[in-house]
Amino acid sequence: MGRPKGWTTERTGRAPMRSPGRPQINQRQTRQSFWECISAGLSSEDAAQACGVSGPLGPRWFREAGGMPPITLEPPSGRYLSFSEREDIALLRAQEYGVREIARQLGRSPSTISRELVRNAATRGGTLQYRATVAQWKAERAAQRPKVTxxxxxxxxxxxxxxxxxxxxxxxxxxxxxxxxxxxxxxxxxxxxxxxxxxxxxxxxxxxxxxxxxxxxxxxxxxxxxxxxxxxxxxxxxxxxxxxxxxxxxxxxxxxxxRTQQRGKQFITSELLISQRPPEVADRAVPGHWEGDLIIGLNSSAIGTLVERTTRFTMLLHLPPMAGHVPGAHIKNGPAMTGHGAEAVRDAIAAKIATLPQQLGKSLTWDQGAEMAQHAQLRIETGMTIYFCDPRSPWQRGTNENTNGLLRQYFPKGTDMSRYRERELDAVADTLNGRPRKTLGWRTPAEALNALLSDAQATRVATTP
Incomplete structure (x- = not known):
């Protein structure tokens, strides 16, 4: 027959103590190891596996602690017995060694060993039996000092x-x-x-x-x-x-x-950063160097933008959703069904660059987005050198950012980009290329590009014997 709610013990008149549960095996050291892995930048699942616990337990610890270590990560001082020392005590005790001999082998005081054998021994069955796991569990519970914040x-x-x-x-x-x-x-x-x-x-x-x-x-x-x-x-x-x-x-x-310091993409090496870009790109003296980015719209739709740094000539990339795309649906570890995955962006850029004269395809500067993960294949197909900006540094692609701001007049935030066809995107690009620009002496980007191409053609004709 179960005890009624509110039952108390006859001797103390207080409610019985709630069982703390099954003793854990060196839980504190395991948790310290887990949070050290988190501090090193590992994911919750990888940190759990690294410290020897199940994968789902790591994210649970991380969520319960709000992403912050709830315990100190400093290594324990030698003042207190460690779990390995408690294992040695249990083995030596099983071999019927005395307290002073155990203390001598561990380099501890006999009083320390004596108190440990009594204070942290297992009491189940009415006898005192020393087990390392139970002793470590009791010691960790006794060491807790709950302090009101x-x-x-x-x-x-x-x-x-x-x-x-x-x-x-x-x-x-x-x-x-x-x-x-x-x-x-x-x-x-x-x-x-x-x-x-x-x-x-x-x-x-x-x-x-x-x-x-x-x-x-x-x-x-x-x-x-x-x-x-x-x-x-x-x-x-x-x-x-x-x-x-x-x-x-x-x-x-x-x-x-x-983790915030590891946000750079793994496919980007130091040789591809914008700091390695030649000076001729920065001074805009030589045409053929481009900046690119994506404009994201409603339901993860997107269009790509390419801007030539010298003339500000703009081209737009048509990135339609893939067959079978369902708005709002997400396939874990699946392809980018919205149409702006690495393969789709690579093919769209290669198709646009192929329409240009060869001298206008020198380099392309992009941000560190995953859509450029196949930059090596893009370089092979187009012959362009690919450079990447530093993380969270959009000003390093100032020409492209300014152009994207102009394009927001036609594609405001919240627009479904997938409803536009390539013919319509080309019309918007032609309209933008037909606007006079102050930085070009009030010429249009199309006029500036044609002038450069005409000068290059005249130079080749003059040098031909």
Missing amino acids: KLAKNKQLQAYVQERLAGAMRDAHGKRIPGPSVPWKGRRHGRRADRRWGTSWSPEQISRRLQLDFPDDASMRVSHEAIYQALYIQGRGALKRELCACLRTGRALRVPRA
Whole structure:
């Protein structure tokens, strides 16, 4: 017969202690190893396999901790017994060695071994039996020092932080403006999706402003890192995880710094970076050097843009969806069905460059997008040298960025690019090439390109014997 709800022990009058579960085997050291791998830039699955646990467990640890290490990564000091030492104690104890002999072999004090054998021994069955796994598990539980965070203790400070982070927006008359209703889904907001409206101060702004608003109150101080930890790490008891939606990034999980430094594409080597581009490209003296990019539209549709640096002559790439494409559907590890995958972009560029004279196909500068993963094959097909900009440096393709801004007059954000045919894209490019430009002395890009081609033709005729 089961015990009724609220049952208490007769001796103490308190509810019985909840079982902590099955003892783990050196869990702390395993978790430290996991977070060290995360800090080195490994994915959650790879880090889990590297530290000897199952693959699905790694993402679970990462999500529960909000992407931040919940334990210190410093190696344990020699003051405390390690798991390997506890294994040695269990083996020597099984061989019936005395406490002083075990202490002598381990280089420890006899009192340390004596306390370990009593304090962390397994008590199941009414006898004291020393097992290394149970002893390590008990030691880790006893070493936990749950400390209430400053934000959880100081309600005034907590209210201040929460108001600056997620406070309601108000009009000039003080009336609350709720903004869009956005449910919390436990992950980052989608692209071009509604965002939660709030005061949305950054944690650093909140931390610095406290010093001005409360100059004489030392209790009203908190670092921006403590605010991030209160948001991302579960169990802090101060701020709810859904308030992450009020951060500028809107991330539900914090991204380790090592991962952000590895965002460069693996197909790009140092020889292909823009720093290796010859000086003649930068001074725009020689035609035939191009800049390219994609303009993304609704439902992941896209068109490609190519701009010649000297004349600003523009060509548009038609990138229709592949056969069988379903808007909104995604095939994991499958081809880019939307039409702007590496193969589609390579073929479209090669087809456009083939329509130009050979002297106008010298080089192409692109950003580090995955659509240029087949740049080596593109170089073979067109003879163009491919260069890549540095990460997050669009100004290194300033001509192309300016042209994309002009094209937004015809293709504003939110446009479904897949509805346009190649004939229509060519018409837009011809229209842009027929506009006079101040930088060209009010000539049009088409006139500037024809002048260069005529001069090159005249030079070849004059030098022919």
